Structure formats: structure tokens, C-alpha cells
Amino acid sequence: MSRNSAAALREIGRNPLLRVLVDVAGFLILVAALGALLAHNTAALGYRWQWHRVPRYILTVRDGQLHAGPLLLGLGVTVRIVAVSLGVSIAVALATALLRLSQSTVGQALARVYLEAIRNTPLLVQLFFTYFVVAPIVGLDGWTSAVIALSLFEGAYASEIIRGGIVSLPAGQWEAAYSLGLGRRDALRFIILPQALRRILPPLVGQGVSLIKDSALVSTIAIYDLTMRGQVIVAQSFLAFEIWFSVAVIYLVITITLSALVAVMRRRLVGSYEH
Amino acid sequence: MSISSHHDAIITVSGISKTFPNGVRALDDVSVSIARQEVLVVIGPSGSGKSTFLRCLNGLETVDRGTIVVDGIPLDHDRSNRLEIRKEVGMVFQQFNLFPHMTVGENIDLAQRRVRGTSAADARTVSLELLAKVGLEERVDSYPARLSGGQQQRVAIARALALRPKVMLFDEATSALDPEMIGEVLDVMRALAAEGMTMVVVTHEMGFAREVGDRAVFIDEGRFVELASAQRLFDAPREDRTRAFLSKVL
Ligand SMILES: Nc1ncnc2c1ncn2[C@@H]1O[C@H](COP(=O)(O)OP(=O)(O)OP(=O)(O)O)[C@@H](O)[C@H]1O
Ligand SMILES: [Mg+2]
Numbered sequence: 210m211s212r213n214s215a216a217a218l219r220e221i222g223r224n225p226l227l228r229v230l231v232d233v234a235g236f237l238i239l240v241a242a243l244g245a246l247l248a249h250n251t252a253a254l255g256y257r258w259q260w261h262r263v264p265r266y267i268l269t270v271r272d273g274q275l276h277a278g279p280l281l282l283g284l285g286v287t288v289r290i291v292a293v294s295l296g297v298s299i300a301v302a303l304a305t306a307l308l309r310l311s312q313s314t315v316g317q318a319l320a321r322v323y324l325e326a327i328r329n330t331p332l333l334v335q336l337f338f339t340y341f342v343v344a345p346i347v348g349l350d351g352w353t354s355a356v357i358a359l360s361l362f363e364g365a366y367a368s369e370i371i372r373g374g375i376v377s378l379p380a381g382q383w384e385a386a387y388s389l390g391l392g393r394r395d396a397l398r399f400i401i402l403p404q405a406l407r408r409i410l411p412p413l414v415g416q417g418v419s420l421i422k423d424s425a426l427v428s429t430i431a432i433y434d435l436t437m438r439g440q441v442i443v444a445q446s447f448l449a450f451e452i453w454f455s456v457a458v459i460y461l462v463i464t465i466t467l468s469a470l471v472a473v474m475r476r477r478l479v480g481s482y483e484h
Numbered sequence: 485m486s487i488s489s490h491h492d493a494i495i496t497v498s499g500i501s502k503t504f505p506n507g508v509r510a511l512d513d514v515s516v517s518i519a520r521q522e523v524l525v526v527i528g529p530s531g532s533g534k535s536t537f538l539r540c541l542n543g544l545e546t547v548d549r550g551t552i553v554v555d556g557i558p559l560d561h562d563r564s565n566r567l568e569i570r571k572e573v574g575m576v577f578q579q580f581n582l583f584p585h586m587t588v589g590e591n592i593d594l595a596q597r598r599v600r601g602t603s604a605a606d607a608r609t610v611s612l613e614l615l616a617k618v619g620l621e622e623r624v625d626s627y628p629a630r631l632s633g634g635q636q637q638r639v640a641i642a643r644a645l646a647l648r649p650k651v652m653l654f655d656e657a658t659s660a661l662d663p664e665m666i667g668e669v670l671d672v673m674r675a676l677a678a679e680g681m682t683m684v685v686v687t688h689e690m691g692f693a694r695e696v697g698d699r700a701v702f703i704d705e706g707r708f709v710e711l712a713s714a715q716r717l718f719d720a721p722r723e724d725r726t727r728a729f730l731s732k733v734l
Contacts, residue, residue: 379579379581382581384539384575384581385577385581385582385583387544388542388544388570388573388574388575388644389570389594389595389643389644389646390567390570390595390599391598391599392567395598399583399594399598400583403585404583404584404585
């Protein structure tokens with residue numbers, strides 16, 4: 210490298226504005242290159258983009274009335290499964306966390322076995338096990354199987370988050386509660402959990418986002434969620450690029466919305482500590 | 485070692501020992517009887533077992549051997565006994581341990597409402613009364629983070645008084661405070677003692693200990709080395725170890 214260009218690079222490294230400009234320019238060049246590559250390759254594949262055919266899969270107008278298209282219907286199923294699984298998984302997580310923190314040896318052992326079993330096998334296998342093995346024996350439908358498998362899976366990870374939040378509180382909080390004559394249950398309910406919640410919430414939201422993404426796997430047991438609808442549409446219309454792109458964007462919108470909502474909620478919660 | 489007359493004892497400790505799971509013997513065959521309205525001060529070097537002794541008195545620690553009886557109730561594995569005793573024994577910690585997510589008022593209301601089942605309005609009346617006593621009535625709606633250390637500790641004292649306990653335990657209540665705030669907390673403790681509250685006070689404030697204590701005990705390596713009237717212990721210690729300790733801290 211010539212002395213001049215080395216000096217120029219050093220100059221760029223020193224100037225913060227210049228550094229940002231170079232950074233952004235580099236990114237734009239990369240995007241342009243990828244775009245060109247994509248355009249070139251899709252052209253070579255003979256792929257014809259047909260974005261105008263996509264909206265009808267989201268919303269359709271029939272008899273002058275607006276109807277949800279298959280993608281929106283799928284989104285509805287995904288949201289319902291996620292909402293129910295979220296509730297159940299938090300209950301499972303809380304129960305598991307409390308068992309692990311309890312004095313009961315059996316309770317601790319049960320919780321450990323559950324955690325190890327869930328964390329050391331693939332979610333897809335758990336889903337199949339629930340749907341093809343457990344469900345026929347106890348008579349569950351696909352939807353319930355999906356909720357159970359997802360709840361047990363996310364609950365295992367969420368329980369570690371909750372346990373971490375609880376044990377991170379200073380022991381003095383428990384001792385103050387006990388010294389006032391409160392029992393373990395009241396101490397948890399009024400002192401420990403409300404404070405732990407503030408620490409638990411951010412990582413728990415991350416787990417909720419995982420739940421939304423993982424819920425796509427229920428399409429493998431014939432549940433018409435967003436992903437399954439996408440698959441069906443692609444099979445019928447051959448709009449693979451447009452539909453999978455749209456499906457990805459829909460997932461992205463709900464996960465990002467969730468994160469944003471909780472960020473607002475958290476600011477409120479944390480704010481209330483101080484005045 | 486002298487033991488005060490038994491018939492008006494509110495706390496009777498007989499031969500308690502405590503070894504932690506890591507093998508540390510924190511208390512070794514300790515006995516003492518504390519009279520109603522008595523102030524017993526506990527002094528000793530760091531790690532000698534002062535906190536452990538105090539925490540055994542309200543069941544925050546369990547003992548391996550020996551017995552503790554508080555106001556006629558044995559402190560054993562019976563949960564309801566332990567609960568009864570905790571209603572009668574208030575505790576103040578070095579680190580205050582206020583509940584940071586609750587206002588000052590809520591901190592003091594909580595035990596009244598959950599343990600005694602007092603109504604919200606009645607609990608708040610009592611809380612305000614107690615806050616007035618520690619000079620912080622107007623801070624009832626503040627969160628603890630907004631108070632100085634001295635104010636937080638005074639709130640913690642008010643909270644410990646919420647169930648109208650018969651005994652108060654203080655574990656180095658002023659050790660975490662800036663020097664200029666120690667006085668306000670000691671004043672509250674002094675006033676409590678003057679009202680006739682039975683108190684067990686672990687402290688490094690030797691002047692205060694001598695002034696407020698009826699009796700004093702010097703504890704070292706988990707043993708009561710010397711137990712005497714506070715004046716006698718501070719002015720004329722008999723044991724070499726007590727003398728050595730006092731010459732270091734006075
Ligand atoms: N939970 C515990 N587990 C294990 N060891 C402990 C525990 N609590 C206290 N100890 C040990 O027991 C001994 C007595 O501790 P304790 O806290 O009663 O001392 P202390 O006199 O209050 O000391 P300090 O003046 O530092 O507060 C110490 O050696 C301490 O390290
Ligand atoms: Mg201590």
C-alpha cells in the first residue's frame with residue numbers, strides 16, 4: 210500500500226463523520242451487489258416477479274365485502290396458538306422455577322428431568338412425539354398437541370429465565386419479608402416476584418419472539434398456520450419468491466411490534482421505582 | 485457468666501450451637517436470658533457470630549442444638565410457632581432491606597395487612613403513627629430510593645414496629661450509614677429503649693452501647709466470652725480477650 214493511501218485511511222479512522230459515511234457507503238455497495246446478483250440470477254432462472262398477484266392472498270373483496278385471504282387466516286391461527294402457548298408456557302415456567310427453588314427433593318428432581326429432556330431433544334421431535342405418540346393415546350387434536358408441545362418447549366427456557374430473576378434478588382429481601390412474619394408465598398407474591406419481573410421481562414420477551422418463530426413448525430402437523438398457508442399457496446400458484454418474502458415480512462412485523470410494545474411497558478414499570 | 489432472673493425473661497436461650505454447612509461453627513453453646521424491657525448489646529470482632537446469634541432469635545437461622553423460647557413460645561420446627569415469634573420480634577438490618585418497589589407507606593402497611601389482616605385504612609393509620617415517631621410522616625408516599633440512608637433506616641425501624649413487637653433486634657443498624665446520619669438513627673433507638681422496648685443490639689458504636697445497654701456481651705469465635713452489665717463490661721472487662729478487643733475499638 211502506498212504511503213499516501215495509508216495516510217488517507219488513517220485520516221478516515223480518525224474522523225467520526227467520515228467513518229460513518231464510509232461505513233454506510235460500504236453497506237450500500239454490498240446491498241447493490243446482492244440486488245444485482247439476485248436480479249441476474251432470477252432472470253437467468255426465468256423467474257417472473259408477479260407481486261400484483263400477492264394482495265389477494267392477504268385480503269380479498271367478494272360481493273363488495275372485505276374478506277381475509279389465506280395468509281391473514283393463517284396469521285390468525287398463528288397468533289391464537291402463540292397467545293395460548295405463551296400463557297401456558299409462562300405458567301409451566303413459573304411452576305418449574307418454583308419447584309427448582311423449593312425444598313422438595315422430588316420436586317427439584319422432576320423439574321431437572323423435564324428441563325434436561327426438553328433442552329436436549331429437537332423441538333420438531335417433541336412436536337411429532339406429542340402429535341403421533343401422546344395425542345392418539347390420550348385423545349388430543351392437532352391444535353392442542355401443538356399448544357402443549359410449544360408450551361413445554363418454551364416453558365423450559367422461560368423457567369430458567371424466571372429462576373435467574375428470582376435468585377438475582379438480594380437475600381435481604383426474603384429475610385426482611387420473613388422477619389415481618391410473612392410466609393414464603395406472600396414473600397414471593399408481594400416482594401420477590403414483582404421485583405424479579407422487571408429483570409425477567411426483557412429476556413422473557415426474547416423467549417416470546419422465539420415462540421412466534423418456533424410456532425412455524427406446527428405446519429408439519431397439518432395445522433393451517435401462516436407457514437402452512439404459505440406452503441399451500443406456493444404449491445398452487447408457484448409464487449414462491451413473493452409468498453415466502455411476504456410470509457417472512459409478516460413474522461417480522463409481529464415480532465418487532467411485540468418487542469417495541471414491551472420496551473414501552475418496561476420503561477413504565479422501571480420508571481415507577483423512583484419517585 | 486451471670487444470667488438474669490428467669491421469671492421475667494422474655495427470651496431464654498439455652499445452649500445453642502450453630503454450624504454452617506461449610507463447616508464454620510458460628511455459635512458454640514451459647515446461653516442467655518433476656519429480661520423484659522432489657523437492652524442487651526452484643527459486641528465482638530467481625531465473623532464472631534453476632535449476626536448469627538441475632539438471626540437465630542427470630543428463626544432466620546435454625547440452631548443445631550439448644551433451645552430458644554420467646555415469650556413462652558418455643559422456637560422449633562413448628563411453622564406456626566415461628567410465625568407467632570416473628571410477630572413479636574421485629575428486626576432491623578444493616579442494609580435496611582426496604583422493599584424498593586413499594587412506597588414507604590406500603591412498606592409499613594404490608595405486614596399489618598397480610599399477617600394481621602388489618603384493613604387498608606387502619607393499617608395506614610398505624611403506619612403514619614409509626615412514621616411520625618421516626619420523624620418521617622411526610623415521606624409516606626415516597627419510594628425508598630428517594631430517601632437518604634438515615635431516613636431509609638428510620639423507615640425500616642418503623643416497618644419493624646408495624647406489628648407492635650415486644651422485642652426489637654438491631655444488626656449493625658448504623659454500619660452502612662454516612663457518619664452524619666448515624667445520630668438520627670441512634671436517637672430513634674435511644675427513644676425506643678427509653679419507652680421500655682426490649683432490644684438486642686449488635687453494634688460497633690461503643691459509646692452508644694455503653695450508654696443504652698443494660699447488659700453487654702462480648703462474643704468471640706461463637707462463644708459468649710463475657711456477659712455483664714454494660715458499664716462493667718466497658719469500664720472493667722475481666723477477660724483478656726474482651727480487654728484486647730475493647731482496647732482496639734475504643
Ligand atoms: N450463610 C452462611 N454460610 C456459611 N457461613 C456463614 C454464613 N453466615 C455466616 N457464616 C460464617 O459464620 C461466622 C459468623 O458469621 P456472622 O455473620 O454471625 O458474624 P458477625 O459477628 O455478624 O460478623 P460481622 O461483624 O462481620 O457482621 C463467620 O465466619 C461467617 O463467615
Ligand atoms: Mg454481622
